[in-house]
Amino acid sequence: MKVLTLNCGSSSIKFQFINLENEDVMADGVVERIGEEDALYTYKSEKYSVKKLEMPISDHTVGIKEILKNLMSDKHGVIKDQSEIDAVGHRIVHGGEDYADSAKINDEVMKVLDKCCELAPLHNPANIKGIEAITEALPDVPQVGVFDTAFHQTMPSRAFLYALPYNYYTDYKIRKYGFHGTSHKYVALKAAEFVGKKVEDLKIITCHIGNGASVCAIDGGKSVDTSMGFTPLEGIMMGTRSGDIDPAIPMYMMNNMKMSADEVNNVLNKQSGMLGLSDISNDMREIEDKILKEKNDMAIQAFEVYTYKIKKMIGAYAAAMNGVDVIVFTGGVGEKMPILREDVCVNMEYLGIKFDSKRNDSFADGTFEVSTDESRVKVLKVQTNEELMIALETRKVLS
Ligand SMILES: Nc1ncnc2c1ncn2[C@@H]1O[C@H](COP(=O)(O)OP(=O)(O)O)[C@@H](O)[C@H]1O
Ligand SMILES: CC(=O)OP(=O)(O)O
């Protein structure tokens, strides 16, 4: 079975075309800056190492048409015609309380996605556009939604309720949902495989640290708590998102700094986090350079805040689960920034971590251990693969 996976963001589409017979990625790429004159289209296939094009791509429908055209092109395509696309799997960020599993896209699902737009205004509208674009281009191909929120539907109410009037939950569905579930689930399974135990017998804390970032407590294979909440803004500090702050701050910004609700939202989501605090960048490669090469004070300070928040979240989840067996680092930053893993894990001997700096200093693919052989708690770097997970879920739902 060959599956096209799509991860539609507000201004981007990431895609992979995967042959599930051998899990081979036949083609992949990304369309960025959708809606702008100089949208950037990157396409890679077996026949074509990398192709980067700047072109106007007005919306998601145009972007998806471009992707399909390339997949079927004579020169660098990987299939002859549309009939070779057996299914399309979409990353859907918010499925609310309605989906604890992936689901075949139908009118019912579309209604729920529409309803969840107000809960994930940055993500869900784009996800819907992606589905509609495929429905138009490939009307006969089945589509499946794989929800970021699904894995976290096992959280108990003590973890997902906010201390607000109870009817805010019953009437408005204001609760913690959690995100990045596809990644947390995938890396937890990989980690269990690596340590040679059943996931059912492990307490795992997974740290998905990318541009968006969240930590998850996984007890016996089930998510029991996670740092993102009602929206992907809650939790640890991120590339451009603040994460947890005193909830009175937005009111102060509105009343005393005379900002509108939209302006506050924009600052918290797009101008805060590493970008805001360092006043340099949200790209951790740049921050790392500033720290290591220039000893830049602002970068060092912001990085201390960043790692401190992850460390505290790990402590909280060890407490929540009455212990931890495995800690996983994943996501763009978690996988490719050894000093992040080291700074989070130093001075955690009390928890049973013996960190191994030498092992940690690696950029190898896949999974490797960054704790010592004697360490009671195993600390691992695991390469996530949300696209493969989406393709596998798509096959599961359709079979
Ligand atoms: N070699 C590297 N060292 C440090 N950080 C890196 C490196 N490569 C990528 N990153 C970080 O990973 C982030 C992207 O991670 P990713 O998980 O792909 O994020 P998202 O899915 O949220 O876009 C980039 O913003 C960058 O900061
Ligand atoms: C939910 C979320 O934050 O996703 P991303 O990391 O892709 O922005």
Ligand SMILES: [Mg+2]
């Ligand atoms: Mg991501």
